[in-house]
Amino acid sequence: MIVISIGYNNKQLGNNIMILQKTKLLIKIYSVLIFFLCMLVADSRLTLKAYAANIVNTRHQKYSYSEMVTDINELCNKYPDYVHANIIGVTADNRNLYEVVLGNPEAPKCIMIQATAHAREYMCSQLVMRQMEYYLDNYDDEYKDETYHDIFDTVCVHVIPMTNPDGVTIAQKGIKGIKNSSLRKKLKKMQGINNPSNWKANARGVDLNNQFNYKFRRNRSLKKYACYAGYGGPYPVSEKESKALLYVVNTYNPKAVVNYHAMGNVIFHNYKGNKATRKKVARLTSKMKKVTGYSYLGTSPGPGFANYLVRKKNIPSATVEIGMYTTPVPISQFKTVWKQNKNLMAAVAQMYE
Ligand SMILES: [Zn+2]
CATH class of the missing domain: 3.40.630.10 (Zn peptidases)
Incomplete structure (x- = not known):
């Protein structure tokens, strides 16, 4: 009985030590995470301060x-x-x-x-x-x-x-940026959709700068079908x-x-x-x-x-x-x-x- 009891207590002790070690490790991980989180918050505050002067952000690429x-x-x-x-x-x-x-x-x-x-x-x-x-x-x-x-x-x-x-x-997010499923369906078949950053047209594949009633039919360089x-x-x-x-x-x-x-x-x-x-x-x-x-x-x-x-x-x-x-x-x-x-x-x- 005694032996078994001691064996049991040793096992329990071992488990407790392992739990303690795990807890210490977790505390360390959390401390590091909290530290980086604080750094991030401080940094974003600085960033926000830097941009506070302007409403229009001119420092990033994709102005949406x-x-x-x-x-x-x-x-x-x-x-x-x-x-x-x-x-x-x-x-x-x-x-x-x-x-x-x-x-x-x-x-x-x-x-x-x-x-x-x-x-x-x-x-x-x-x-x-x-x-x-x-x-x-x-x-x-x-x-x-x-x-x-x-x-x-x-x-x-x-x-x-x-x-x-x-x-x-489309140019910034690709076809997934378009909400209307019937437009997406047609867009999938259009020339140039696989390279969306190069897209010039609207979501119906129409080039808006070729839309006006001056030489509309005569310009031979125009495409005859909806595309990029x-x-x-x-x-x-x-x-x-x-x-x-x-x-x-x-x-x-x-x-x-x-x-x-x-x-x-x-x-x-x-x-x-x-x-x-x-x-x-x-x-x-x-x-x-x-x-x-x-x-x-x-x-x-x-x-x-x-x-x-x-x-x-x-x-x-x-x-x-x-x-x-x-x-x-x-x-x-x-x-x-x-x-x-x-x-x-x-x-x-x-x-x-
Ligand atoms: Zn242009």
Whole structure:
């Protein structure tokens, strides 16, 4: 009995020692984990502090649709007197198309800026959002002897910061970013879907910059089927996104329209059409060239939005291509893009006072 009892006690003791050792080990592991957790919290606080100055984050690559929506709301809440947003359409995959109005909406004149008609060129959205925030943050600072406040009081800006949110979602997240199953089913069969970061079209495979009623049928370089780029759609302005752009043009009759695309550090323009409009285009592009330091690259062919505006509506319009070498433009280039474009919106508005 005694022997058995001692044996039993030894076994119990052994078990207790093992439990104690395990507990010590667990405490050590937990301590290390808590330490790293504290470090992470401290680090994220520092990071948050570093970004606290800006609503629009220009330090990360994939500026998304949902991030833009949050930023639009924050800007409107922070500066309710000088900026507001309208929803001017809903895409096939149920994303809102936003028009942000910077300055006095009752201003006698306005200009229009549209960005990211092509999905993979989403840095353009980050840029125009940051431009608006910068002007609002420094509203009483001067640009060319005039405050931003005075400029945008006289000429307000209708900004479409992301013309193609469904396409941007494809370029950033692939086909899984699309919510509508019938759209996903069709997308799966489209040319270019296996390399989504290269995607330019919307979620229906329509290239929104080939959608307008100028040389719509005649351009032979266009694709005849829905795919990642170059297909103009079944007929002009068949897409919700292009309808939204035309709504802004027809409702507000802007003095000029600037289109942000990527890449090349160049300005595309259309010098054909009637003499008066040609003169206006020359004046606009000369200002754009002066501010950005980009070079001219002649006329971009086909039924692009800028060509349509110049030739069919007599509205001066030109296209700025930001960034170099590749699209999506790497975020490492943002600083340079910012320096070249920071004041473009203000400079163009100022032209029409
Ligand atoms: Zn483009």
